[in-house]
Amino acid sequence: MRTIRTALLTTVAAIAFGTTAHAEWPEQTVNLIVSYSPGGGTDTTARTLAPLLEEELGTDVVVVNRPGAGGETGHTAIATAEPDGYTMGILNIPPAITIPITRDARFTLEDFTPLGNLIQDPSAFSVANDSPFDSLADLVAYAKENPASVTVAITGVGTDDHLAVVYFEQAAGIDLTPVPFPGSGPARIALMGGHVSMAAINLGGMMPYTDKVRILAHLGDERTDLAPDVPTVKESGWDVSMKSERGIVFPAGVPQEVVDKAAAAVERAATSDAWKAKLNEQFTVFNYMDADAFAAHLSDLDTSYRALWDENPWQ
Numbered sequence: 001m002r003t004i005r006t007a008l009l010t011t012v013a014a015i016a017f018g019t020t021a022h023a024e025w026p027e028q029t030v031n032l033i034v035s036y037s038p039g040g041g042t043d044t045t046a047r048t049l050a051p052l053l054e055e056e057l058g059t060d061v062v063v064v065n066r067p068g069a070g071g072e073t074g075h076t077a078i079a080t081a082e083p084d085g086y087t088m089g090i091l092n093i094p095p096a097i098t099i100p101i102t103r104d105a106r107f108t109l110e111d112f113t114p115l116g117n118l119i120q121d122p123s124a125f126s127v128a129n130d131s132p133f134d135s136l137a138d139l140v141a142y143a144k145e146n147p148a149s150v151t152v153a154i155t156g157v158g159t160d161d162h163l164a165v166v167y168f169e170q171a172a173g174i175d176l177t178p179v180p181f182p183g184s185g186p187a188r189i190a191l192m193g194g195h196v197s198m199a200a201i202n203l204g205g206m207m208p209y210t211d212k213v214r215i216l217a218h219l220g221d222e223r224t225d226l227a228p229d230v231p232t233v234k235e236s237g238w239d240v241s242m243k244s245e246r247g248i249v250f251p252a253g254v255p256q257e258v259v260d261k262a263a264a265a266v267e268r269a270a271t272s273d274a275w276k277a278k279l280n281e282q283f284t285v286f287n288y289m290d291a292d293a294f295a296a297h298l299s300d301l302d303t304s305y306r307a308l309w310d311e312n313p314w315q
Contacts, residue, residue: 025085025257025258025261026057026058026059026085026086027059028059028086029059029060029061029062029086030053030057030059030060030061030062030085030086030087030088031061031062031064031081031086031087031088032046032049032050032053032061032062032063032064032088032089032090032248033064033065033066033074033077033078033081033087033088033089033090034046034063034064034065034066034067034074034089034090035066035067035071035072035073035074035075035077035078035089035090035092035095036065036067036071036074036092036155036182036183036184036185037065037067037182037183037184037185037186038065038183038185039183039184039185039186039188040155040183040184040185040205041121041184041201041202041204041205041244041246041284042090042092042183042184042246043063043065043183043185044204044205044282045090045118045119045246045284046063046090047063048275048278048279048282049061049118049248049269049270049275050062050063052269052270052272052274052275053265053266053269055269056265056266056268056269057262057265061088067182067183068182069156070095070099070155070156070157070158070159070162070180071092071095071096071099071155071156071158071159072095072099072105072106072107074089075089075091075092075095075096075099075105075107076105076106076107077089078091078107078112078249078251079106079107079111079112079251079252080106080107080111080251081251082251083250083251083252083253083254083255084254085250085254085255085258085262087250087251088115088248088249088250088262089112089248089249089251090118090246090247090248091112091114091246091247091248091249092159092244092245092246093160093244093245093246093247093298093301094158094159094160094163094244094301094305095156095158095159095160096109096112096298097109097298097301097302097305098158098159098163098305098309098314099158101158101305101306101309102157102158102309102313102314109298109299109302110252111251111252112249112250112251112252113249113250113251113252113253113254113259114247114248114249114291114294114295114298115247115248115249115250115259115262115263115266115291115294116247116248116263116266116267116270116288116289116290116291116294117245117246117247117287117288117289117293117294117297118245118246118247118248118270118287118288119204119245119246119279119284119285119286119287120243120244120245120284120285120287121202121203121204121205121243121244121245121246121284121285122202122203122218122219122220122224122241122242122243122244122285123160123161123164123200123201123202123203123218123219123242123243123244124200124201124202124203124206124215124216124217124218124219124230125139125152125164125168125198125199125200125215125216125217125218125219125233126191126198126199126201126206126213126214126215126216127139127191127197127198127199127213127214127216128191128192128194128212128213128214129211129212129213129214131197131198131214133197133198133216134214135216135236136216136217136233136236136237136238137236137237139197139198139216140172140174143172143174143175143176144173144174147174147175148175148176148177149177149197150174150176150177150197150198151176151177151178151179151196151197151198152165152176152177152178152179152196152197152198152199152200153179153181153187153188153190153191153195153196153198153199153200153201154178154179154180154181154187154199154200155180155181155182155183155184155187155200155201156180156181156182157178157180158314159244160202160242160243160244161184161187161200161201161202162178162180162200162314163242163314164200164219164240164242165178165200166314167240167242167314168219168233168238168240170312171238171239171240172238176198178200179196184201184202184205187199187201188201188205188206188209188213191213192209192212192213198216199213202243202244203215203218203220203224203226203227203230203283204226204282204283204284204285207226207227207283208282208283215227215230216236217230217231217232217233217236218230218231218232218233219232219233219240219241219242219243220232220241220243221234221241223235224285226280226283226284226285227283245287247289247294247298248266250262259291263290263291266291267288267290270288271288
């Protein structure tokens with residue numbers, strides 16, 4: 001009887017201790033994983049968010065870059081992290097959805113707990129300022145005469161940049177040559193260095209460099225006030241749109257009370273005036289969704305991309 005009583009007391013104490021520990025979260029540094037190289041759009045989003053989250057959580061938030069395999073390396077690192085609340089990650093859409101569709105990845109959407117979506121950023125087609133292509137029509141005309149000769153920097157297979165190129169090729173009836181890079185920073189450097197003909201990089205990642213590049217068009221549904229002089233691909237004559245979204249997640253399995261506390265902190269940070277002002281400076285569209293809305297959005301997108309893959313594989 002004494003053994004049973006001791007065991008019961010131990011169990012109750014452990015439960016009470018666990019509840020207290022969760023209630024006190026966070027008690028140490030939180031890592032924020034980025035699946036792409038420093039200097040790119042996702043890295044910028046994370047490093048902008050980190051100090052705002054620090055204010056809300058009362059602890060350090062450290063950005064950790066884990067580039068590789070078109071985003072698979074970083075997303076795997078998020079999915080397989082210890083679910084103790086001390087590893088968060090930026091979830092990139094569509095790669096977090098398309099990678100498991102196109103190959104035997106080490107993660108699926110079920111391996112993440114959504115905390116909220118942060119931004120939206122349309123893909124864009126850009127060339128160096130000394131490029132002979134003054135418009136998207138110029139590039140298409142050249143590509144039709146010279147199949148596969150136009151090289152395009154992308155940030156990995158299955159990313160929004162890659163899908164933008166694939167669907168634009170189909171719409172325009174041309175053959176381009178995608179060249180993968182581990183992030184938009186290296187892809188942009190390759191473009192400015194003359195190593196590729198064009199780059200497919202999000203609009204927000206190119207607007208700060210318009211002294212060195214010429215943005216031919218972006219793949220949003222309509223022109224944006226953040227870049228009013230940049231036409232859309234649609235208005236240029238091709239019915240193609242593609243945009244990325246960046247949210248924030250825990251690995252699956254984090255205690256619910258920690259998830260709730262983190263999601264509330266993300267909401268306060270991602271709806272603050274300071275955050276919105278930074279997004280305007282970065283030419284990035286505010287697109288906050290709370291945890292539940294983001295989870296539903298991810299499920300809908302997963303269904304849509306699986307249908308697209310079945311109809312028209314983009315590999």
